[in-house]
Amino acid sequence: MEMSRREFMTSVAAGAAGMAAMGGTAFGQTAGASKDEIVVAMIGSGVQGRVLLNDCINIPGVRFKAICDIWPFAQRYAGNTLRRAGQQVEIYEDYREMLEKEKDLNAVIVASPDFVHAEHTIACLQAGLHVYCEKEMADSLESARTMVLAARESGRLCQIGHQRRSNPVYQQALQMVQKDEICGRVTACYGQWNRSVQPRLTWPERFVIPDETLQRFGFDSMDHFRNWRWFRRYSSGPIADLGSHQISVFSWFLGANPTMLTAMGGSDYFPDREWYEDVMAMYEYQTAKGSARMFYQVINTNGFGNYFERFKGDKGTLVISESLQQSYYVPEGDYEIPDWLAQVERTQRGGMSVIPLGAAIAARNAEGAAVMQAIDQKTIHQRHLENFFEAVRANNPAHLTCPPDLAYSMAVPVLNVIKAVGSNEKLQFTEADYKI
Numbered sequence: 001m002e003m004s005r006r007e008f009m010t011s012v013a014a015g016a017a018g019m020a021a022m023g024g025t026a027f028g029q030t031a032g033a034s035k036d037e038i039v040v041a042m043i044g045s046g047v048q049g050r051v052l053l054n055d056c057i058n059i060p061g062v063r064f065k066a067i068c069d070i071w072p073f074a075q076r077y078a079g080n081t082l083r084r085a086g087q088q089v090e091i092y093e094d095y096r097e098m099l100e101k102e103k104d105l106n107a108v109i110v111a112s113p114d115f116v117h118a119e120h121t122i123a124c125l126q127a128g129l130h131v132y133c134e135k136e137m138a139d140s141l142e143s144a145r146t147m148v149l150a151a152r153e154s155g156r157l158c159q160i161g162h163q164r165r166s167n168p169v170y171q172q173a174l175q176m177v178q179k180d181e182i183c184g185r186v187t188a189c190y191g192q193w194n195r196s197v198q199p200r201l202t203w204p205e206r207f208v209i210p211d212e213t214l215q216r217f218g219f220d221s222m223d224h225f226r227n228w229r230w231f232r233r234y235s236s237g238p239i240a241d242l243g244s245h246q247i248s249v250f251s252w253f254l255g256a257n258p259t260m261l262t263a264m265g266g267s268d269y270f271p272d273r274e275w276y277e278d279v280m281a282m283y284e285y286q287t288a289k290g291s292a293r294m295f296y297q298v299i300n301t302n303g304f305g306n307y308f309e310r311f312k313g314d315k316g317t318l319v320i321s322e323s324l325q326q327s328y329y330v331p332e333g334d335y336e337i338p339d340w341l342a343q344v345e346r347t348q349r350g351g352m353s354v355i356p357l358g359a360a361i362a363a364r365n366a367e368g369a370a371v372m373q374a375i376d377q378k379t380i381h382q383r384h385l386e387n388f389f390e391a392v393r394a395n396n397p398a399h400l401t402c403p404p405d406l407a408y409s410m411a412v413p414v415l416n417v418i419k420a421v422g423s424n425e426k427l428q429f430t431e432a433d434y435k436i
Contacts, residue, residue, distance in 0.1 A: 041109070042078070045068075045078035046069070056382075061389070073207040106130060109133075114138065114228075131159070134160075139236050151404045159384070162384075163384035170320065177318060182337070187293070188293055193306075230275050239276065239279045246309055249309050250283070251285075260426060260427065261281060263417045269301050282295050316335055317330045317332075409434035
Protein backbone atom coordinates (compact mmCIF):
# COMPACT_ATOMS: atom_id res chain seq x y z
CA MET A 1 0.00 0.00 0.00
CA GLU A 2 2.08 2.87 -1.33
CA MET A 3 -0.34 5.68 -0.50
CA SER A 4 -1.08 6.67 3.09
CA ARG A 5 -4.51 6.18 4.65
CA ARG A 6 -5.10 9.95 4.60
CA GLU A 7 -4.14 10.17 0.93
CA PHE A 8 -6.48 7.45 -0.19
CA MET A 9 -9.34 8.82 1.94
CA THR A 10 -8.88 12.19 0.25
CA SER A 11 -8.92 10.57 -3.17
CA VAL A 12 -12.56 9.57 -2.74
CA ALA A 13 -13.60 13.13 -3.48
CA ALA A 14 -12.48 12.59 -7.06
CA GLY A 15 -14.62 9.46 -7.43
CA ALA A 16 -16.93 10.47 -10.24
CA ALA A 17 -14.16 12.06 -12.29
CA GLY A 18 -11.91 9.06 -11.74
CA MET A 19 -14.58 6.66 -12.95
CA ALA A 20 -15.04 8.61 -16.18
CA ALA A 21 -11.31 8.96 -16.76
CA MET A 22 -10.64 5.23 -16.38
CA GLY A 23 -13.45 4.35 -18.77
CA GLY A 24 -15.17 1.59 -16.79
CA THR A 25 -18.11 0.00 -18.55
CA ALA A 26 -21.52 -0.86 -17.22
CA PHE A 27 -22.79 -4.43 -17.48
CA GLY A 28 -24.02 -5.30 -20.94
CA GLN A 29 -21.57 -2.99 -22.71
CA THR A 30 -18.37 -4.99 -22.29
CA ALA A 31 -16.36 -5.68 -25.42
CA GLY A 32 -15.78 -9.37 -26.13
CA ALA A 33 -18.37 -10.65 -23.67
CA SER A 34 -21.67 -12.33 -24.47
CA LYS A 35 -24.85 -10.42 -23.75
CA ASP A 36 -25.54 -12.14 -20.42
CA GLU A 37 -21.95 -12.77 -19.32
CA ILE A 38 -20.46 -10.91 -16.36
CA VAL A 39 -16.68 -10.54 -16.59
CA VAL A 40 -15.08 -10.61 -13.15
CA ALA A 41 -11.73 -10.12 -11.44
CA MET A 42 -10.70 -10.95 -7.89
CA ILE A 43 -8.41 -9.01 -5.56
CA GLY A 44 -7.20 -11.32 -2.81
CA SER A 45 -7.27 -15.04 -3.57
CA GLY A 46 -6.42 -16.33 -0.11
CA VAL A 47 -8.53 -18.75 1.90
CA GLN A 48 -11.76 -16.72 1.78
CA GLY A 49 -11.13 -15.60 -1.77
CA ARG A 50 -10.86 -19.21 -2.88
CA VAL A 51 -14.19 -20.01 -1.19
CA LEU A 52 -15.85 -17.25 -3.20
CA LEU A 53 -14.02 -18.23 -6.37
CA ASN A 54 -15.21 -21.84 -6.19
CA ASP A 55 -18.79 -20.68 -5.61
CA CYS A 56 -18.61 -18.27 -8.55
CA ILE A 57 -17.56 -21.12 -10.82
CA ASN A 58 -20.95 -22.69 -10.11
CA ILE A 59 -22.87 -19.57 -11.16
CA PRO A 60 -23.80 -19.56 -14.87
CA GLY A 61 -22.78 -16.49 -16.85
CA VAL A 62 -19.90 -15.44 -14.59
CA ARG A 63 -16.43 -15.54 -16.17
CA PHE A 64 -13.16 -14.65 -14.48
CA LYS A 65 -10.68 -12.58 -16.46
CA ALA A 66 -8.06 -11.69 -13.84
CA ILE A 67 -6.74 -12.63 -10.41
CA CYS A 68 -4.72 -10.25 -8.23
CA ASP A 69 -2.73 -11.31 -5.17
CA ILE A 70 0.73 -10.53 -3.85
CA TRP A 71 1.41 -14.16 -2.85
CA PRO A 72 2.58 -16.49 -5.65
CA PHE A 73 1.06 -19.48 -3.82
CA ALA A 74 -2.41 -17.87 -3.87
CA GLN A 75 -1.93 -16.78 -7.48
CA ARG A 76 -1.06 -20.31 -8.57
CA TYR A 77 -3.88 -21.92 -6.59
CA ALA A 78 -6.55 -19.60 -7.99
CA GLY A 79 -5.17 -19.73 -11.52
CA ASN A 80 -5.10 -23.53 -11.55
CA THR A 81 -8.61 -23.73 -10.12
CA LEU A 82 -9.97 -21.51 -12.86
CA ARG A 83 -8.05 -23.26 -15.61
CA ARG A 84 -9.53 -26.59 -14.52
CA ALA A 85 -12.93 -24.92 -14.87
CA GLY A 86 -12.06 -23.82 -18.41
CA GLN A 87 -11.40 -20.17 -17.57
CA GLN A 88 -8.08 -18.60 -18.57
CA VAL A 89 -7.07 -15.61 -16.45
CA GLU A 90 -4.34 -13.03 -16.25
CA ILE A 91 -2.41 -12.93 -12.97
CA TYR A 92 -1.41 -9.66 -11.29
CA GLU A 93 0.47 -8.65 -8.19
CA ASP A 94 -0.71 -5.03 -8.09
CA TYR A 95 -4.42 -4.23 -8.40
CA ARG A 96 -3.62 -0.87 -10.01
CA GLU A 97 -1.94 -2.58 -12.94
CA MET A 98 -4.91 -4.92 -13.24
CA LEU A 99 -7.41 -2.06 -13.36
CA GLU A 100 -5.30 -0.20 -15.89
CA LYS A 101 -4.91 -3.15 -18.26
CA GLU A 102 -8.19 -5.05 -17.90
CA LYS A 103 -10.67 -2.77 -19.66
CA ASP A 104 -13.45 -5.28 -20.22
CA LEU A 105 -14.29 -6.06 -16.60
CA ASN A 106 -17.81 -5.65 -15.20
CA ALA A 107 -17.18 -6.43 -11.54
CA VAL A 108 -14.49 -7.15 -8.98
CA ILE A 109 -14.61 -9.39 -5.91
CA VAL A 110 -12.54 -7.93 -3.07
CA ALA A 111 -11.34 -10.57 -0.60
CA SER A 112 -8.14 -8.92 0.55
CA PRO A 113 -7.30 -8.22 4.24
CA ASP A 114 -9.64 -5.80 5.99
CA PHE A 115 -7.21 -2.88 6.16
CA VAL A 116 -7.21 -2.52 2.36
CA HIS A 117 -10.90 -3.25 1.73
CA ALA A 118 -11.67 0.45 1.42
CA GLU A 119 -8.70 1.18 -0.83
CA HIS A 120 -9.45 -1.69 -3.17
CA THR A 121 -13.21 -1.16 -3.22
CA ILE A 122 -12.97 2.56 -3.86
CA ALA A 123 -10.43 2.12 -6.66
CA CYS A 124 -12.69 -0.41 -8.39
CA LEU A 125 -15.79 1.74 -8.01
CA GLN A 126 -13.94 4.73 -9.39
CA ALA A 127 -12.88 2.56 -12.34
CA GLY A 128 -16.57 2.09 -13.11
CA LEU A 129 -16.83 -1.46 -11.78
CA HIS A 130 -19.37 -3.12 -9.53
CA VAL A 131 -17.86 -4.53 -6.33
CA TYR A 132 -18.53 -7.46 -4.02
CA CYS A 133 -16.43 -6.85 -0.88
CA GLU A 134 -16.00 -9.31 1.94
CA LYS A 135 -16.98 -8.37 5.46
CA GLU A 136 -15.99 -6.68 7.73
CA MET A 137 -16.38 -3.96 5.13
CA ALA A 138 -13.44 -2.03 6.62
CA ASP A 139 -11.19 -1.97 9.66
CA SER A 140 -12.58 1.40 10.83
CA LEU A 141 -15.83 3.32 10.55
CA GLU A 142 -13.95 6.14 8.85
CA SER A 143 -12.86 3.80 6.06
CA ALA A 144 -16.33 2.24 5.86
CA ARG A 145 -17.81 5.71 5.44
CA THR A 146 -15.56 6.44 2.46
CA MET A 147 -16.77 3.23 0.81
CA VAL A 148 -20.39 4.27 1.15
CA LEU A 149 -19.65 7.69 -0.33
CA ALA A 150 -17.61 6.20 -3.17
CA ALA A 151 -20.45 3.83 -4.08
CA ARG A 152 -22.91 6.73 -4.16
CA GLU A 153 -20.63 8.88 -6.30
CA SER A 154 -19.73 6.12 -8.74
CA GLY A 155 -23.27 4.95 -9.46
CA ARG A 156 -22.01 1.37 -9.34
CA LEU A 157 -23.32 -1.45 -7.16
CA CYS A 158 -21.54 -2.59 -4.04
CA GLN A 159 -22.41 -5.66 -2.00
CA ILE A 160 -20.80 -6.46 1.36
CA GLY A 161 -20.27 -10.13 2.18
CA HIS A 162 -22.70 -10.63 5.06
CA GLN A 163 -24.03 -13.82 3.50
CA ARG A 164 -26.74 -14.45 6.10
CA ARG A 165 -28.73 -11.67 4.43
CA SER A 166 -29.13 -13.90 1.36
CA ASN A 167 -29.67 -17.11 3.33
CA PRO A 168 -33.27 -18.31 2.78
CA VAL A 169 -33.30 -20.05 6.16
CA TYR A 170 -32.58 -16.75 7.91
CA GLN A 171 -35.09 -14.97 5.68
CA GLN A 172 -37.79 -17.48 6.59
CA ALA A 173 -36.89 -17.38 10.28
CA LEU A 174 -37.13 -13.59 10.17
CA GLN A 175 -40.74 -13.92 9.00
CA MET A 176 -41.45 -16.40 11.75
CA VAL A 177 -40.17 -13.96 14.38
CA GLN A 178 -41.58 -10.73 12.97
CA LYS A 179 -44.78 -11.82 11.18
CA ASP A 180 -45.80 -15.06 12.91
CA GLU A 181 -44.44 -13.82 16.27
CA ILE A 182 -43.50 -17.33 17.37
CA CYS A 183 -41.26 -15.81 20.06
CA GLY A 184 -43.80 -13.18 21.09
CA ARG A 185 -42.15 -10.09 22.49
CA VAL A 186 -38.40 -10.73 22.34
CA THR A 187 -36.75 -9.51 25.53
CA ALA A 188 -33.41 -11.31 25.64
CA CYS A 189 -30.95 -12.51 23.00
CA TYR A 190 -27.70 -14.42 23.05
CA GLY A 191 -25.08 -15.13 20.43
CA GLN A 192 -21.68 -16.78 20.33
CA TRP A 193 -18.87 -17.89 18.09
CA ASN A 194 -16.62 -20.23 20.05
CA ARG A 195 -13.48 -21.49 18.38
CA SER A 196 -10.75 -23.82 19.64
CA VAL A 197 -7.18 -22.60 19.97
CA GLN A 198 -5.75 -22.24 16.48
CA PRO A 199 -2.00 -22.23 15.75
CA ARG A 200 -0.47 -19.42 13.76
CA LEU A 201 -0.58 -19.96 10.02
CA THR A 202 2.66 -20.96 8.32
CA TRP A 203 3.81 -21.01 4.69
CA PRO A 204 5.96 -23.10 2.32
CA GLU A 205 9.50 -21.78 2.22
CA ARG A 206 9.52 -21.79 -1.57
CA PHE A 207 6.62 -19.34 -1.56
CA VAL A 208 8.09 -16.67 0.74
CA ILE A 209 7.22 -13.16 -0.43
CA PRO A 210 10.29 -10.88 -0.63
CA ASP A 211 10.49 -8.28 2.15
CA GLU A 212 10.47 -5.47 -0.38
CA THR A 213 7.16 -6.68 -1.82
CA LEU A 214 5.61 -7.21 1.61
CA GLN A 215 6.51 -3.71 2.72
CA ARG A 216 5.34 -2.17 -0.53
CA PHE A 217 1.89 -3.60 0.13
CA GLY A 218 1.78 -2.68 3.82
CA PHE A 219 2.98 -5.82 5.65
CA ASP A 220 5.80 -5.92 8.18
CA SER A 221 6.68 -9.56 7.64
CA MET A 222 5.57 -12.85 6.12
CA ASP A 223 4.21 -13.84 9.50
CA HIS A 224 2.04 -10.72 9.60
CA PHE A 225 0.89 -11.39 6.06
CA ARG A 226 -0.28 -14.89 6.94
CA ASN A 227 -1.71 -13.98 10.36
CA TRP A 228 -3.00 -10.49 9.60
CA ARG A 229 -6.31 -11.10 11.40
CA TRP A 230 -4.48 -11.00 14.75
CA PHE A 231 -2.70 -7.65 14.33
CA ARG A 232 -4.13 -4.18 14.82
CA ARG A 233 -2.52 -2.72 11.74
CA TYR A 234 -4.44 -5.03 9.40
CA SER A 235 -7.78 -5.86 11.04
CA SER A 236 -10.16 -5.20 13.91
CA GLY A 237 -9.65 -8.63 15.45
CA PRO A 238 -11.97 -11.58 16.09
CA ILE A 239 -14.91 -9.38 17.12
CA ALA A 240 -14.98 -8.10 13.53
CA ASP A 241 -13.78 -11.28 11.85
CA LEU A 242 -16.39 -13.49 13.53
CA GLY A 243 -18.75 -11.23 15.45
CA SER A 244 -19.67 -9.12 12.44
CA HIS A 245 -21.52 -12.12 11.01
CA GLN A 246 -23.81 -12.41 14.00
CA ILE A 247 -24.19 -9.09 15.80
CA SER A 248 -25.92 -7.66 12.73
CA VAL A 249 -28.46 -10.51 12.81
CA PHE A 250 -29.90 -9.23 16.09
CA SER A 251 -30.54 -5.75 14.70
CA TRP A 252 -32.10 -7.37 11.62
CA PHE A 253 -34.48 -9.63 13.55
CA LEU A 254 -35.31 -7.06 16.24
CA GLY A 255 -35.89 -4.33 13.68
CA ALA A 256 -33.79 -1.91 15.70
CA ASN A 257 -30.18 -0.83 16.15
CA PRO A 258 -28.49 -0.97 19.57
CA THR A 259 -28.83 2.09 21.78
CA MET A 260 -26.22 0.99 24.32
CA LEU A 261 -23.05 -1.12 24.38
CA THR A 262 -20.61 -2.24 27.04
CA ALA A 263 -17.84 -4.79 26.55
CA MET A 264 -14.76 -6.48 27.97
CA GLY A 265 -11.99 -8.50 26.37
CA GLY A 266 -8.72 -10.28 27.09
CA SER A 267 -5.43 -10.41 25.20
CA ASP A 268 -3.23 -12.43 27.55
CA TYR A 269 -3.68 -15.98 26.22
CA PHE A 270 -1.68 -15.43 23.01
CA PRO A 271 1.40 -13.37 23.94
CA ASP A 272 2.47 -13.30 20.27
CA ARG A 273 -0.78 -11.72 19.01
CA GLU A 274 -2.20 -8.26 19.51
CA TRP A 275 -5.98 -8.54 19.40
CA TYR A 276 -8.41 -9.60 22.14
CA GLU A 277 -8.80 -13.35 21.79
CA ASP A 278 -11.97 -13.49 23.92
CA VAL A 279 -14.55 -10.69 23.88
CA MET A 280 -17.90 -10.37 25.65
CA ALA A 281 -20.32 -7.58 24.82
CA MET A 282 -23.76 -6.51 26.03
CA TYR A 283 -26.20 -4.48 23.94
CA GLU A 284 -29.54 -2.84 24.59
CA TYR A 285 -32.23 -2.26 21.95
CA GLN A 286 -35.43 -0.25 21.89
CA THR A 287 -37.80 -2.22 19.68
CA ALA A 288 -41.37 -1.47 18.60
CA LYS A 289 -42.54 -3.75 21.42
CA GLY A 290 -40.18 -2.51 24.14
CA SER A 291 -36.62 -2.92 25.28
CA ALA A 292 -34.48 -5.98 24.65
CA ARG A 293 -30.99 -6.93 25.74
CA MET A 294 -28.38 -9.09 24.03
CA PHE A 295 -25.21 -10.78 25.24
CA TYR A 296 -22.62 -11.76 22.66
CA GLN A 297 -19.30 -13.54 22.98
CA VAL A 298 -16.50 -14.53 20.64
CA ILE A 299 -14.01 -16.99 22.12
CA ASN A 300 -10.81 -18.31 20.55
CA THR A 301 -9.72 -20.47 23.47
CA ASN A 302 -12.53 -23.07 23.55
CA GLY A 303 -14.75 -24.32 20.74
CA PHE A 304 -17.58 -25.87 22.74
CA GLY A 305 -21.00 -24.88 21.42
CA ASN A 306 -19.70 -23.54 18.11
CA TYR A 307 -21.78 -20.61 16.79
CA PHE A 308 -25.48 -19.64 16.82
CA GLU A 309 -27.92 -16.83 17.62
CA ARG A 310 -30.75 -17.16 20.14
CA PHE A 311 -33.95 -15.09 20.50
CA LYS A 312 -35.97 -15.46 23.71
CA GLY A 313 -39.48 -14.07 24.03
CA ASP A 314 -42.59 -14.55 26.15
CA LYS A 315 -43.96 -17.14 23.68
CA GLY A 316 -40.84 -19.13 22.86
CA THR A 317 -37.16 -19.37 21.97
CA LEU A 318 -35.63 -19.55 18.51
CA VAL A 319 -32.06 -20.78 18.03
CA ILE A 320 -30.65 -20.25 14.55
CA SER A 321 -27.31 -20.97 12.92
CA GLU A 322 -25.84 -21.42 9.46
CA SER A 323 -25.71 -25.03 10.60
CA LEU A 324 -29.30 -26.29 10.41
CA GLN A 325 -28.45 -29.04 12.87
CA GLN A 326 -28.12 -26.35 15.54
CA SER A 327 -31.35 -24.52 14.61
CA TYR A 328 -34.60 -25.16 16.45
CA TYR A 329 -37.60 -23.64 18.22
CA VAL A 330 -38.84 -24.24 21.77
CA PRO A 331 -42.28 -22.82 22.68
CA GLU A 332 -43.04 -21.62 26.17
CA GLY A 333 -45.14 -24.10 28.15
CA ASP A 334 -48.38 -22.12 28.08
CA TYR A 335 -48.12 -20.89 24.49
CA GLU A 336 -50.54 -22.57 22.08
CA ILE A 337 -48.49 -22.77 18.91
CA PRO A 338 -50.06 -22.38 15.42
CA ASP A 339 -51.46 -25.50 13.76
CA TRP A 340 -48.77 -25.59 11.06
CA LEU A 341 -46.11 -25.60 13.77
CA ALA A 342 -47.91 -28.13 15.96
CA GLN A 343 -47.81 -30.64 13.11
CA VAL A 344 -44.02 -30.72 13.01
CA GLU A 345 -42.44 -33.80 14.54
CA ARG A 346 -40.32 -32.90 17.53
CA THR A 347 -36.86 -34.13 18.42
CA GLN A 348 -34.82 -34.25 21.61
CA ARG A 349 -31.97 -31.84 22.19
CA GLY A 350 -30.19 -31.50 25.51
CA GLY A 351 -33.07 -33.17 27.30
CA MET A 352 -35.63 -30.82 25.74
CA SER A 353 -38.38 -31.45 23.22
CA VAL A 354 -37.64 -29.08 20.33
CA ILE A 355 -39.07 -28.29 16.90
CA PRO A 356 -36.34 -28.46 14.20
CA LEU A 357 -36.22 -25.16 12.37
CA GLY A 358 -35.83 -26.72 8.93
CA ALA A 359 -38.96 -28.82 9.41
CA ALA A 360 -40.83 -25.80 10.77
CA ILE A 361 -39.93 -23.72 7.71
CA ALA A 362 -41.03 -26.54 5.39
CA ALA A 363 -44.38 -26.81 7.20
CA ARG A 364 -45.06 -23.06 7.28
CA ASN A 365 -46.21 -22.61 3.68
CA ALA A 366 -45.42 -23.55 0.08
CA GLU A 367 -42.60 -21.01 -0.09
CA GLY A 368 -40.97 -22.49 2.98
CA ALA A 369 -41.34 -26.01 1.61
CA ALA A 370 -39.63 -24.93 -1.62
CA VAL A 371 -36.82 -23.29 0.33
CA MET A 372 -36.06 -26.42 2.30
CA GLN A 373 -36.33 -28.67 -0.74
CA ALA A 374 -33.60 -26.66 -2.47
CA ILE A 375 -31.48 -25.75 0.56
CA ASP A 376 -28.63 -28.20 -0.14
CA GLN A 377 -28.28 -27.26 -3.81
CA LYS A 378 -26.14 -24.16 -3.15
CA THR A 379 -23.71 -22.94 -0.53
CA ILE A 380 -24.49 -19.93 1.63
CA HIS A 381 -21.83 -17.82 -0.09
CA GLN A 382 -23.05 -18.79 -3.54
CA ARG A 383 -26.51 -17.45 -2.75
CA HIS A 384 -25.08 -14.10 -1.65
CA LEU A 385 -22.88 -13.89 -4.74
CA GLU A 386 -25.85 -14.75 -6.93
CA ASN A 387 -27.81 -11.93 -5.32
CA PHE A 388 -24.98 -9.56 -6.26
CA PHE A 389 -24.72 -10.73 -9.86
CA GLU A 390 -28.51 -10.63 -10.30
CA ALA A 391 -28.47 -7.02 -9.11
CA VAL A 392 -25.63 -6.26 -11.53
CA ARG A 393 -27.59 -7.74 -14.44
CA ALA A 394 -30.63 -5.69 -13.48
CA ASN A 395 -28.42 -2.67 -12.68
CA ASN A 396 -30.67 -2.21 -9.67
CA PRO A 397 -29.20 -1.52 -6.20
CA ALA A 398 -32.57 -2.32 -4.63
CA HIS A 399 -31.94 -5.99 -5.44
CA LEU A 400 -28.91 -6.14 -3.13
CA THR A 401 -29.45 -7.79 0.23
CA CYS A 402 -26.43 -6.02 1.79
CA PRO A 403 -25.60 -2.67 0.14
CA PRO A 404 -22.89 -0.49 1.72
CA ASP A 405 -25.25 1.86 3.59
CA LEU A 406 -26.78 -1.13 5.37
CA ALA A 407 -23.36 -2.70 5.96
CA TYR A 408 -22.14 0.54 7.53
CA SER A 409 -25.00 0.48 10.05
CA MET A 410 -24.07 -3.14 10.76
CA ALA A 411 -20.43 -2.19 11.35
CA VAL A 412 -21.23 0.48 13.95
CA PRO A 413 -22.10 -1.88 16.85
CA VAL A 414 -19.25 -4.24 15.88
CA LEU A 415 -16.31 -1.87 15.53
CA ASN A 416 -17.40 0.15 18.57
CA VAL A 417 -16.79 -2.95 20.70
CA ILE A 418 -13.08 -2.16 20.43
CA LYS A 419 -13.69 1.32 21.80
CA ALA A 420 -15.90 -0.05 24.59
CA VAL A 421 -13.27 -2.59 25.66
CA GLY A 422 -10.45 -0.06 25.55
CA SER A 423 -12.30 2.67 27.47
CA ASN A 424 -14.21 0.41 29.87
CA GLU A 425 -17.16 2.74 29.31
CA LYS A 426 -20.81 2.30 28.40
CA LEU A 427 -21.38 3.67 24.90
CA GLN A 428 -24.67 5.27 23.86
CA PHE A 429 -26.00 5.45 20.28
CA THR A 430 -28.72 7.35 18.44
CA GLU A 431 -30.10 6.56 15.00
CA ALA A 432 -27.88 9.31 13.58
CA ASP A 433 -24.85 7.17 14.44
CA TYR A 434 -25.98 4.52 11.97
CA LYS A 435 -26.45 6.79 8.96
CA ILE A 436 -24.18 8.60 6.52
